[in-house]
Amino acid sequence: MKLITLTLMLSLIVAGPALADGNHQHGGHAPTLEEKTTVTLEGNTLTLTFGPMDLPTGHDGDLAASIPKHIFQILKDRHMVGYKSAIFTKDGKPLPRQWLHHVLLMNLDKDSVSCPGEPLFFAGAGMEMTETKFPAGYGVRLEKDKKLMVVVAFYHKALPTKDVMATFTMELAPEGAPVQDMDVYQVGVNIVCYSKFDQRGPNQTDEGIIINPGLQVQSAPLKFNMDGCVKFAYPHGHDQLLLIALDNKTTKKTLLRTVPDVEADGNFRAFQPHQVYKDDRGFSVNTRDDYEMTMVYHRPLHDPEEGHGMGNYLLYMTPGTCPGDASAAAAR
Template identity: 25%
Template sequence: MSLCIAVLAWATPIAAQHHQHHAHPSQDTRASIELRDNTGVGVLTVRVGPLKMPPRTEHMSPPLTPIRVPFDAWYVAYEPRLVDKDGNPRPGHLLHHVELLNLNRRNFLCPLQPERMFAAGSELSDWPRLPGVGYRVTQEQRIIVAVMFHNPTDEEVSNAYLEVHIHYVLPGTSRLTNIYPAWFLVTHCGATIYDLPPGLHVKGSELVVPHSGKLLGVGGHIHDYGRQLRLENTTRKEHIATLDISLREDGRLRSIPVVVFPSPGGYRIGADDAIKATAVYDNPTGRPLPKAAMGIVVGYFVPDHDEELAALTRDPTSLWRR
């Protein structure tokens, strides 16, 4: 059975939020965030839309509107999709990026920020389920859906929706080990997006992991013309993972691989180990591209002492810098 839990309407048309080369009249359509629970299969769906975007819309972001977690659960897998009003697929290039942030939790690598739960870009990569683990949420926690769209085509886009399907497990049905998303940004703890100069460009940054534990696997997030993401332990001078990006012939992003480390050990990280993430781009356009690059390696982290990370809460009403 599918139940609509919440519908949050935005006070302004989503099309009025865009930034573009040329002005276009705003649309009349009102957009919303809808939260729907399919209890039969254990899937929550976050649905954003409908979207209307004029041709050549550069960036369009709806307001940051929190949704409330409807019940205690572990979130175990994520599936992002762009669809029309009937559920048929739409091209992924309309999505710049989407992030889910838990406002009640602190990011254990960047403590001034909320905990990022999930993110995706135009590649629309699924986050698969890993056996025996899950991301713990509790009822009434506040989740921000931070999303940016763009329309690089010469055609208007209408009646498009972003859906994120979240697979969950209820506490009474199973006991899972808690995982904590570890976000290794090439911009350290600063803004995730940065300008991309022409030609080959390499950017990296180190983050110190204050807790010992293990990484179960890593994926990543990068934009068009991205060639590679790398993760290394500079304290121990060890290579952790290399993600070679699959691009289309025009340099646009096709897919990003996922690396799962051998179980049960995973990749061990010691307390205060410095972990470096690096993003490699090759911009063939011959010109700088403002706000065009991101570089993030994301891993599922299982701490040796769960109580240390479980204690990292924050006031969900407090502000933070993106």
């Protein structure tokens, strides 16, 4: 049984012809954490809206939520082919992207391949808020009546601000359009599977790996639990990030190398489109080879604030070897 379902008590109500909507409040939520999530489906656009609420606010529970986890269903099979996020005030004023700590979308009725025993984490965003659009003809299947859950957290050190809202918008393929299914696989330098959080060292917290002043290079070994052909890689990092990379140590080949656009002081601005991997040809990963994730940070020596960093990818891949990948096929 999926770990998260042990703590969920679901109460689903029909909200319209396209969606079923429900909510859950995990034990231990502060009284100020009220249900503030709405889900709307208009044509091929599925939008989750959070708030309004006043910042700063704390985090609660295993997945660090600022508002109760929200569960909903889609009443027709659809494919997600892209997504984007935003944070703003109720009157439409944009707010710093750093104030959106994370949005996590999970399929409670589908197992994760990268984190066995956990439900599938299939989409999300942090401060990078990278607009995502998969290669044409590929998508993530959202099945009819499956329970989907969204978890939202705002940065607990945000400046006092009233009526803050955020959105997570999924683009769906037109009904009946041919779409090839992709699996979703998460990798990172920091431990990404919440069922393994108890294995984190003293330098890791919910905020990430502690980043000391100066240059810091962190690497972690990686083995894949499936063979796949990666078509899209969604990167995630924090302020002061210089680089995220994925290397195949067996073949001595760098597969991903992502450099963010930053301010002069190192604060994160964006992952520019040319730094976000997207290719319908893809690259192969397999269960045999040894891989390594690396992240590089530089925190100013004069910065008195405690820093934390992450270096993650959410990999969207089709099962099996990439077509035409002779080297991967020969090794099978």
